[in-house]
Amino acid sequence: MSISSRKKWTAAVAGVLVLATAGMASAQGSKEAEAAIKYRQAVYTVIFNNFGPMGAMASDKMPFDAARFRRHAGRVASVAAIAPDTFPEISKDGNTRAKPEIWTNKAEFDQMMADFLNKAAALATVSRTAASVDDVKAAFGAAAGTCKTCHDKFRVD
């Protein structure tokens, strides 16, 4: 790679090396924790924003648009797959609604997370061939149900 192109992106990524080396450092605990929490919240914000229009369609508050529904379902499925990586131990302390039980009761949390991913993937699959809102309601309800189940147990209200 040329020096000039190297310079270009070295500047772009310099700020994230703290993140990249998270786990190696110990002195900057709270900064790492903040960054990890921010990342987690961003992942869930993206998921939430894509659930919104699907929820409006599934509850007949917005006309069903098959292409749009499919797009949102695909996005939820792919971003949901990132979610399990956003709960490093360090991120349990800080400005977060994540309950400590996520880390002390990890097996149950992991099970609920797996259920979310499975139902999100199933929703994406169903939405690929859905012709009407009735074709997606059950799969949408199942996916949205996994959000609520996990939030009720592992998130501060």
Add this chain to the structure above:
Amino acid sequence: MSISSRKKWTAAVAGVLVLATAGMASAQGSKEAEAAIKYRQAVYTVIFNNFGPMGAMASDKMPFDAARFRRHAGRVASVAAIAPDTFPEISKDGNTRAKPEIWTNKAEFDQMMADFLNKAAALATVSRTAASVDDVKAAFGAAAGTCKTCHDKFRVD
């Protein structure tokens, strides 16, 4: 769908209907704008966090891990595909570093955005068969370069 399962997810999505109907409402401009900006920032936070470890590997600050690199590259590509949808007109006003030129100079912005998506997709493709860091450096540099080019032009420093 049963009433009980309907109830379950109706509660989960109720809060997002404001977002889902954005564009129909006019009285709550700033709330819509805030939500749209928050969504955009979340999308870019997810992208940023996945660029980080790739940048560390590409600049030899972290050992190359092909599976991890591939995972991050795939995530950047899929979340980058959401980015074009996060610049609705309403989101130009508010707590954002997005410059007004994004909306007044839309053709150029769209071109840069398309370039980002193309380079991110190319990086994901290359990373699927990469055996060493040398196999990804050029594609990574090209993708990271599109971030910088667009930020220099369309983002407040």
